[in-house]
Each structure stands twice: as structure tokens, then as C-alpha cells.
Amino acid sequence: MNIAENILKHSLKNVFFLVGTACGGKTTMARKIAEKHGLIYIDERWQGDKWNSEIVDPKYQPNAAKRKKIDWEWYFSRSVEEFLADKNDNHGSEEYLQFLFIELIKAAQSRMVITDIWITDYDFLLEVSDRSRIACLLAPGELIVRDYYGREEHMAFTNCIKSLNEPEKKFAVQNELFKIGAHEEVLKAKKYNLFSIMRNEDSTVEKTLKILEKHFGLSE
Numbered sequence: 202m203n204i205a206e207n208i209l210k211h212s213l214k215n216v217f218f219l220v221g222t223a224c225g226g227k228t229t230m231a232r233k234i235a236e237k238h239g240l241i242y243i244d245e246r247w248q249g250d251k252w253n254s255e256i257v258d259p260k261y262q263p264n265a266a267k268r269k270k271i272d273w274e275w276y277f278s279r280s281v282e283e284f285l286a287d288k289n290d291n292h293g294s295e296e297y298l299q300f301l302f303i304e305l306i307k308a309a310q311s312r313m314v315i316t317d318i319w320i321t322d323y324d325f326l327l328e329v330s331d332r333s334r335i336a337c338l339l340a341p342g343e344l345i346v347r348d349y350y351g352r353e354e355h356m357a358f359t360n361c362i363k364s365l366n367e368p369e370k371k372f373a374v375q376n377e378l379f380k381i382g383a384h385e386e387v388l389k390a391k392k393y394n395l396f397s398i399m400r401n402e403d404s405t406v407e408k409t410l411k412i413l414e415k416h417f418g419l420s421e
Contacts, residue, residue: 206328209302215309217417218326218335219317222386223379224345225338225400226409227317228354233410234315238419241308243301243316262296273361277371284378294319323393336416337390337397338409342380344400349379 217234219227228244235242259266279287301318308314320326326335340348350359350372362371390397396416398409414420 206325209306209329210331212306213302213309213329214331214334215313216305216330216334217313217315218320218330219315219338220320220323220326220335220395221338221390221397222340222345222383224340224348224352226340226398226404226406227338229406230338230409230413231315231317233406234413234417234419237410238313240313240315243305243308243314243318245297245301245318256300257296265296274365277362277365277374279374281374281377281381284374285381323389323395327393332394332396334417335395336413337386337395338400339387339390339397340383340400342383345379345383346376 217240219231221227231242231244234240256262257265298318298320301316305314305316305318349355362368362375365371387399389395398404398412400409411420
């Protein structure tokens with residue numbers, strides 16, 4: 202059974218979506234807005250243990266089931282070109298997204314919700330949400346490379362690469378991918394005419410928060 206986009210849109214009318222690049226401020230802003238305005242914040246790790254232990258079934262989620270068996274030495278030893286050729290293989294992310302959308306709908310029945318879950322299909326997002334409830338937070342590639350690895354929420358990723366052979370080469374590949382991905386995300390935001398904020402050296406949490414509050418109609 203497929204659920205039509207108009208039904209999903211009605212069910213998600215109380216959800217604000219933050220999308221964009223790594224280090225654009227999505228998590229920080231989602232947490233700030235949730236705390237200040239009493240929203241529920243749902244991130245990519247929402248009930249992830251329940252998803253992995255109780256729900257994943259190879260019959261219905263073959264990619265997510267396979268994800269548990271990834272050889273990380275092999276995975277991170279690939280070249281930039283190999284990663285790009287394989288970027289359509291999301292290793293179960295789209296399957297997990299189905300679970301997260303159910304959780305968004307459940308939470309939004311009682312309170313407003315804000316989420317920064319990983320969504321790259323903007324055609325789909327614009328079918329199930331209004332532009333007034335979507336904001337794209339961006340950061341240039343150089344800033345992502347500088348800030349990404351040291352963040353607490355990214356330490357599992359960072360430490361995984363550090364534990365592998367020739368970590369410097371593997372980090373160099375990831376740095377290039379971050380730069381390519383950041384450029385592509387800027388082009389996508391322009392293509393879809395999404396409300397966007399580009400982070401720079403002068404950006405502050407307070408300034409970005411005010412801009413988002415105005416966009417989402419949360420200003421006092």
C-alpha cells in the first residue's frame with residue numbers, strides 16, 4: 202500500500218523541516234527552536250535502537266539489514282569516483298526514512314515538531330510539506346571540512362576512520378566529498394527555490410535563530 206502525498210502532507214502539517222549540508226546548523230537550530238517554542242525535536246537517531254532491533258526485516262528492508270555487515274575498511278578505502286558512482290546506494294537510509302516519517306506523523310498529532318532528518322529528495326519533500334515549513338541551512342565545503350570531524354555527534358564517524366589503515370588518505374577522500382556535496386546542495390536549493398541560509402564566519406546562533414523564527418512564523 203502506497204500512501205498518497207496529499208495524505209502525508211495533511212498528516213505532516215505540524216512539522217518543520219530543516220535540510221541542507223553538514224555543519225549548516227540544522228541540529229543546533231532544531232534544538233534551539235524546540236527548546237524555546239516547546240516543539241518536539243526528532244533527529245536521525247530517533248528510536249534507532251528500536252528500529253534496528255525490533256523492526257528491520259531483510260524481506261522488507263534488505264539494504265538496512267545488509268548495512269549491519271558493512272566492511273568499513275573496504276567502504277572508506279574507495280576513491281572519490283567510486284563513492285560518487287555509488288551515491289545512489291544509501292545503505293538503508295531511505296528504508297529508515299519510512300520509519301522516521303511514521304514517527305513524525307505520530308508526534309505531530311499532539312504537538313508541533315521540528316526535524317533535521319536526512320532528506321535529499323526535494324521533489325518528494327515539496328509534495329508533503331509547504332515551503333513555509335522548510336528551511337535549507339548551508340555551509341561551504343571548506344567550513345565543513347574544518348568543523349565536521351570534531352563535533353561530538355560525529356565522533357563515531359571520525360573514530361571509525363582513525364581506526365582504519367592510512368586514515369589520512371581516507372579523510373582526504375571524505376574532504377573532497379564534503380566539498381562536492383556542499384556545492385551540489387547549494388545548486389539544489391537554488392533549483393527548488395528553497396528558503397536558505399548560508400553559514401559564514403560572521404554567522405551566530407542568535408542571528409540564524411531569529412531568521413528561522415521569522416520564516417516559520419514563530420517570532421514573538
